[in-house]
Amino acid sequence: MKRLLTPREIQRWYPERWSEIAGNSRLVKAWHDFLQYGGTNMLFTGPSRTGKTRTIALGIMAAMCPHRSAKKDPCGVCSTCQQLMNGRESLNGIFAILAESKCSYFAVDCETVSVDELKVVTRDVRMESATTLVYLDEVAALGRRGIDTLMLKAIDETPAIWIASAIAVRKGNAKGNVKRIPGLSDPMLARFAVKEGTALPLEPELTAWIKERCKAWEIAIEKEEQTIPLLIKRSRHRVGMVILVLAVAASRGRRLGPDDVAGFDFQAAD
Numbered sequence: 001m002k003r004l005l006t007p008r009e010i011q012r013w014y015p016e017r018w019s020e021i022a023g024n025s026r027l028v029k030a031w032h033d034f035l036q037y038g039g040t041n042m043l044f045t046g047p048s049r050t051g052k053t054r055t056i057a058l059g060i061m062a063a064m065c066p067h068r069s070a071k072k073d074p075c076g077v078c079s080t081c082q083q084l085m086n087g088r089e090s091l092n093g094i095f096a097i098l099a100e101s102k103c104s105y106f107a108v109d110c111e112t113v114s115v116d117e118l119k120v121v122t123r124d125v126r127m128e129s130a131t132t133l134v135y136l137d138e139v140a141a142l143g144r145r146g147i148d149t150l151m152l153k154a155i156d157e158t159p160a161i162w163i164a165s166a167i168a169v170r171k172g173n174a175k176g177n178v179k180r181i182p183g184l185s186d187p188m189l190a191r192f193a194v195k196e197g198t199a200l201p202l203e204p205e206l207t208a209w210i211k212e213r214c215k216a217w218e219i220a221i222e223k224e225e226q227t228i229p230l231l232i233k234r235s236r237h238r239v240g241m242v243i244l245v246l247a248v249a250a251s252r253g254r255r256l257g258p259d260d261v262a263g264f265d266f267q268a269a270d
């Protein structure tokens with residue numbers, strides 16, 4: 001990244017390369033297999049701010065980009081990549097693109113999509129092929145809203161590839177590998193052959209990642225040996241939470257010290 005990102009941009013930061021993802025090696029592996037061997041429906045679960053959405057966004061961009069690198073990174077500059085980057089800011093109801101990519105893509109915000117919009121998706125997707133990707137963001141919301149029957153039928157009847165995310169509730173351990181997903185029905189769960197939960201990065205990996213991001217975003221870390229361990233501990237290893245702290249640091253003169261971490265209201269950000 002050559003231009004200095006604004007705090008707002010840091011807060012909304014999405015990785016553009018697989019090497020920019022901390023932890024979540026199983027999610028990355030699932031995407032690499034998908035990009036290598038082709039489609040199977042995939043469901044990604046995990047608590048909030050553990051990297052689900054960011055990993056999915058990168059995976060979809062890599063799947064759609066006609067100029068993917070040997071390392072399976074999207075180019076980031078073609079019109080498909082650009083549309084995907086701009087589109088996720090305004091994901092509301094349905095978002096569809098048909099760009100220079102050979103694939104077509106539909107994103108459905110399951111919290112806000114209307115029944116009429118769902119009917120449009122299921123009708124349009126039905127005409128498409130296995131090069132169509134449909135992303136169901138927070139798929140469990142369909143069940144909670146009592147409208148998942150329509151989608152179950154569409155998943156069964158179309159050759160499209162379905163990617164879904166669901167927030168899992170943490171249970172007991174701090175590994176992020178949790179199973180309980182409120183509102184997700186067994187029939188919906190059964191539609192996804194690949195299911196992966198987020199996993200939090202261990203301290204050495206997250207330490208290296210924080211240093212890397214601070215360098216890229218030109219944030220100076222004061223008292224590094226105190227600041228980084230405190231940040232990891234207080235964020236409970238959640239990368240999405242670390243990003244929020246870095247965004248605040250960027251707005252305060254691009255410096256991050258132990259007092260900033262100690263003073264950050266992690267509960268309010270949760």
Ligand SMILES: [Zn+2]
Binds near residue numbers: 077079
């Ligand atoms: Zn591209």
